[in-house]
């Protein structure tokens with residue numbers, strides 16, 4: 571088992587190889603345009619905590635799988651996550667001008683190119699996973715299962731469903747705790763569940779282990795979003811990497827708007843206990859996940 575930094579660095583190296591920097595203004599037949607590569611790299615390699623790829627790799631390792639063949643899936647989920655951030659920041663969605671500590675993709679490349687950078691990353695994620703599956707020989711089924719988990723997490727019953735509800739709810743006065751749950755489970759939790767289940771599938775995990783990682787990822791995802799909602803109120807903008815106080819200004823339904831700041835903080839602690847509890851059946855090999863949940867619950871950015 572490695573540290574978050576080590577998993578992040580492995581992911582970064584592979585991502586940079588998958589989308590290389592190309593000569594300026596090149597539009598070569600059959601090749602990715604240099605402009606597209608540049609805008610995709612701009613958002614993808616800009617930093618970011620790499621939580622989802624690290625959790626995929628750590629779940630795979632914890633359950634006896636190998637890192638090297640799982641790296642393409644780790645990169646794929648980070649590509650999908652980055653596409654969702656680029657699209658979320660667009661004027662038609664959250665309309666944000668800072669992300670990962672730098673101007674958002676559409677501010678630098680324009681709205682049209684930013685949409686394409688997101689589309690490109692989403693498409694490429696599936697291309698990378700399919701290519702990898704075809705090279706996996708007798709492990710092909712594990713790979714297809716993993717790709718299916720990632721697709722489900724990112725898809726119309728997962729992240730996109732949550733984003734749909736989040737947009738629908740914006741500025742409305744009729745928010746409920748059920749709707750908050752739907753939004754958080756969709757836009758945030760589903761990708762963490764997808765990441766960990768994909769890692770477990772690649773390791774060939776049995777049903778019991780799959781259930782345990784799912785329970786952990788569910789609690790972790792909800793904890794992550796509740797703490798993000800708290801940080802939107804109390805974080806230092808210089809550390810947070812994107813806007814602070816924006817949820818409230820946009821009339822968003824958040825853990826804080828539904829539960830109050832103190833209530834949201836208490837929810838984070840309850841979810842932390844649930845996440846740790848889900849790992850009861852594991853020993854020291856799950857320590858990465860225990861400390862990750864604790865660090866996210868108590869982060870200041």
Ligand code: GRG
Nearest residue numbers: 618619620654655657658670730733757758798
């Ligand atoms: C556009 C289909 C579509 C979905 C957008 C990701 C997303 C859904 C919206 C971004 C806004 C938001 C608060 C989403 C919840 C998930 C979340 C907190 C994402 C940020 O994840 P981090 O903190 O980001 O892991 P880094 O930059 O570290 O990768």
